[in-house]
Amino acid sequence: MTTEFHTVFGSLSDFQRGELEIINDNPKNYVFSNIFDVATRSRPYEKVVVAINLGYVLETLRAEGNSGWFAAAHDEFAIVMDGEVDVELLKLDSPDAVVAPQTRGSVAIEGTPAGRKMGWVKCRRGHQVLLPRGAAYRFKATRPGVILLQTVEGALSVKKWGEICYT
Amino acid sequence: MSQTGGALQVAASPASNETGYRSFELGGFSFSRDEYFVRIGWEAQGQKLSHKMSADAFLRAMMRDVAWGFFYGWVNFDSMIGTRNLYGKVEFYAGTYNPAYKERGLDHVETFDSRQIMATFKAILDDWTNEGFDPFAAPDETGKTWLGRKNGNNRGAIERERQACKRMPGLPGDAELRRDDNGYPVNRAFADVSQDEPEVHAEPGFENEVHAFSLFAYLSRSDVTWNPSVSSVLERSLCCPTTEEYLLPIKHGNDRVEWFIQLSDELEWQIEDKNTGAPRAKVIMKAGDVAAMPADIRHQGYSKKRSMLLVWENATPELPQMYERGELKPYPVEF
Numbered sequence: 001m002t003t004e005f006h007t008v009f010g011s012l013s014d015f016q017r018g019e020l021e022i023i024n025d026n027p028k029n030y031v032f033s034n035i036f037d038v039a040t041r042s043r044p045y046e047k048v049v050v051a052i053n054l055g056y057v058l059e060t061l062r063a064e065g066n067s068g069w070f071a072a073a074h075d076e077f078a079i080v081m082d083g084e085v086d087v088e089l090l091k092l093d094s095p096d097a098v099v100a101p102q103t104r105g106s107v108a109i110e111g112t113p114a115g116r117k118m119g120w121v122k123c124r125r126g127h128q129v130l131l132p133r134g135a136a137y138r139f140k141a142t143r144p145g146v147i148l149l150q151t152v153e154g155a156l157s158v159k160k161w162g163e164i165c166y167t
Numbered sequence: 168m169s170q171t172g173g174a175l176q177v178a179a180s181p182a183s184n185e186t187g188y189r190s191f192e193l194g195g196f197s198f199s200r201d202e203y204f205v206r207i208g209w210e211a212q213g214q215k216l217s218h219k220m221s222a223d224a225f226l227r228a229m230m231r232d233v234a235w236g237f238f239y240g241w242v243n244f245d246s247m248i249g250t251r252n253l254y255g256k257v258e259f260y261a262g263t264y265n266p267a268y269k270e271r272g273l274d275h276v277e278t279f280d281s282r283q284i285m286a287t288f289k290a291i292l293d294d295w296t297n298e299g300f301d302p303f304a305a306p307d308e309t310g311k312t313w314l315g316r317k318n319g320n321n322r323g324a325i326e327r328e329r330q331a332c333k334r335m336p337g338l339p340g341d342a343e344l345r346r347d348d349n350g351y352p353v354n355r356a357f358a359d360v361s362q363d364e365p366e367v368h369a370e371p372g373f374e375n376e377v378h379a380f381s382l383f384a385y386l387s388r389s390d391v392t393w394n395p396s397v398s399s400v401l402e403r404s405l406c407c408p409t410t411e412e413y414l415l416p417i418k419h420g421n422d423r424v425e426w427f428i429q430l431s432d433e434l435e436w437q438i439e440d441k442n443t444g445a446p447r448a449k450v451i452m453k454a455g456d457v458a459a460m461p462a463d464i465r466h467q468g469y470s471k472k473r474s475m476l477l478v479w480e481n482a483t484p485e486l487p488q489m490y491e492r493g494e495l496k497p498y499p500v501e502f
Binding site for chain 1: 334338355356358360361364365368369370373376377378380382400402403404406424425426429431432433438445448449450451453455457458460461472479480481483486495497498499
């Protein structure tokens with residue numbers, strides 16, 4: 001074995017899709033996509049579902065410019081996969097009024113909700129941030145980046161498997 | 168002779184004069200090893216049958232099964248033997264998912280109380296792992312002392328605690344982040360991975376809720392291979408990233424759909440039919456690729472360079488029955 005290693009990460013400007021070698025199966029069964037490819041073809045902060053398991057989802061978001069405020073009735077987690085994303089957090093004064101407690105997935109909030117500043121986090125590639133229930137959050141990216149969001153399928157979730165997956 | 172392993176009886180022989188290793192019995196199965204091989208024996212149709220595995224491959228497989236508490240669904244050590252988790256009970260089988268044996272009734276499967284089979288597996292792993300061999304490591308990282316006669320042990324390596332977080336690592340009262348000073352140096356194959364942490368600016372009073380960490384740095388410090396460890400919890404949705412090198416020591420047949428997100432480098436999955444082992448596909452994943460593993464296959468991964476993989480699981484307990492009853496299709500999306 002060589003002792004020099006080079007770790008390969010993907011980015012919007014430099015990614016390669018993998019391959020499916022089918023022996024006896026339907027390629028669609030693997031629902032095979034690439035998050036950088038998805039983000040290349042997405043609108044800013046469009047929440048594209050890349051993985052789903054009975055209501056739970058992983059979404060890919062193209063981070064570009066400022067997002068609106070989001071909130072959810074449960075925790076969510078974001079991993080920055082490319083670029084640099086600032087995440088601003090606001091403790092909601094009345095979280096149940098902003099997002100009904102039974103709501104699944106994240107909701108978009110018009111304007112700025114009433115709440116107290118919790119702080120902000122500057123994330124680069126590979127950084128994971130907690131988006132706690134009871135808080136609103138918004139993203140800011142001065143150059144295009146990619147976010148992988150662990151959440152629940154909701155009103156904002158976009159499914160377009162036919163466009164993003166090998167068939 | 169019986170040995171007491173905790174409160175449970177483990178059926179173990181005295182150490183062999185020839186090899187120094189003990190042999191074990193579990194129900195109708197026998198387990199023994201020599202300098203190179205592990206031998207599993209059973210009876211079917213009045214016939215004595217046996218199967219051999221290279222001892223290093225066997226110990227790597229058993230290490231995962233023990234560390235994962237039998238995991239989800241089927242953990243095939245190879246195309247012949249393995250376990251099926253029934254969550255509280257566990258099946259051990261030989262040939263049951265190998266048509267040549269199954270069709271002739273020469274396979275054998277028995278169901279055990281989870282604690283009984285775990286105590287036996289731990290005793291086997293402890294006795295058969297020699298000093299200097301770490302069955303959790305990639306071959307380039309550990310010794311060749313798996314071969315030969317019994318020579319010491321490596322309890323430190325085989326008794327690592329599984330790392331699982333409650334919500335997210337680094338939160339107060341949750342799993343610790345990995346640092347040099349708590350025993351997690353950066354792995355040689357991730358020496359070029361940035362160790363910069365995110366900038367966290369919390370307002371007074373919100374220090375425990377404004378939280379972030381470098382997941383890639385955390386993974387670069389993983390001291391084991393092929394060991395999905397929870398790093399974020401949303402109800403039953405669990406992100407379980409892991410670092411992968413050489414080959415996955417088992418063929419995993421899940422009792423539910425799981426998803427893989429390749430975070431770095433490249434990994435190839437060999438996909439076989441879960442029941443017969445017939446080849447179905449190869450899934451070659453590069454950084455950023457996302458793929459589902461359907462519930463009716465078994466898979467084994469190959470990773471030349473140590474790579475970062477996000478394994479995404481849905482831990483809902485009712486899922487296996489829903490797939491068995493046909494309420495859920497084995498693949499997650501129709502499009």
